[in-house]
């Protein structure tokens with residue numbers, strides 16, 4: 001078994017307190033006096049609730065002979081404060097999902113909950129009120145031609161709770177942020193496509209909606225204006241905990257994403273939590289088995305890992321058992337015990353970023369130690385089959401030899 005110590009460079013925040021609890025008082029040196037408990041219990045206190053939950057949604061266009069399915073069992077959870085970028089080929093169903101979430105189209109099958117409200121079966125009136133609570137940035141901007149840029153933004157503010165006396169100031173402030181300070185009194189016809197797009201964006205975010213849906217918001221913009229839009233959206237996500245879903249082909253703004261969802265042929269083909277995937281990849285790099293793998297291979301492995309939670313005094317793995325999973329510690333602290341000649345000794349600890357369980361998978365031998373939970377833990381686990389495949393598919397000669405050893 002290989003273990004790594006808790007990293008002490010990047011986790012001073014939450015792990016220092018846990019460290020003190022690491023060695024539980026009731027675990028006397030050399031004795032194993034704890035009982036196994038089921039895992040995944042009692043952690044719901046810190047669980048985030050999705051603001052948008054798409055479940056088993058199928059969607060069709062047309063009738064009879066012309067009926068065509070465009071969404072197939074779409075599933076997607078999006079959270080408050082998150083910027084989600086949705087990509088995928090033309091015709092893959094991105095705009096369809098966006099319009100369903102925005103209540104612009106009726107959900108035909110499955111469940112779609114936005115800010116706690118089920119859209120499937122929702123009355124027209126309720127759909128209209130839902131739309132009002134959402135900021136839309138669509139390619140067809142729907143600006144009012146007879147009004148100036150400031151007035152267009154002001155009209156949106158009238159729907160919200162902005163005091164009338166502050167509407168003009170607030171409109172000017174947002175438009176100026178988007179580089180339109182010199183175009184405040186121009187009507188849409190007097191603006192370029194990119195400028196109109198920015199007025200539409202100003203209008204969509206003016207009321208600080210909790211959900212913002214954007215279809216190619218930066219396509220018509222130059223690099224600097226595109227960055228300004230992204231900055232503004234990031235502020236809304238951070239300050240208002242808004243959920244922001246952006247459909248885009250614009251690679252220049254990919255770095256803003258907290259989550260990247262890819263649609264292919266009406267299906268959600270991948271859904272990557274960027275920060276989490278990045279953290280897992282960094283953890284994996286520390287493990288000999290995966291060191292040196294290129295980023296795409298690491299990403300693929302990270303996507304197969306499942307998050308599991310354990311509370312003390314659970315034992316994650318037990319000495320003598322056959323290996324079935326490889327574990328990386330997301331947070332928490334665990335102790336390693338080895339039993340020999342009837343005496344059990346604590347031989348080490350493992351904390352955030354540490355890993356264990358790969359030795360038994362690599363060699364096929366039973367677990368060489370027991371790993372027990374000291375403080376509530378979140379672990380990423382990779383099942384034996386995925387572990388074996390990852391090693392076999394990605395490894396160089398050394399890894400291939402190892403994988404032969406595993407499958408023999």
Ligand SMILES: Nc1ncnc2c1ncn2[C@@H]1O[C@H](COP(=O)(O)OP(=O)(O)OP(=O)(O)O)[C@@H](O)[C@H]1O
Pocket residue numbers: 061062070088089090091092093094095096097
């Ligand atoms: N109103 C409609 N009536 C019939 N079919 C439609 C309608 N709107 C979209 N579709 C079809 O549904 C599928 C998904 O379209 P959608 O607009 O969601 O794709 P998209 O991923 O947004 O594509 P793009 O990147 O080109 O905007 C396509 O095959 C499209 O032709």
Ligand SMILES: [Mg+2]
Pocket residue numbers: 094095096215
């Ligand atoms: Mg589209």
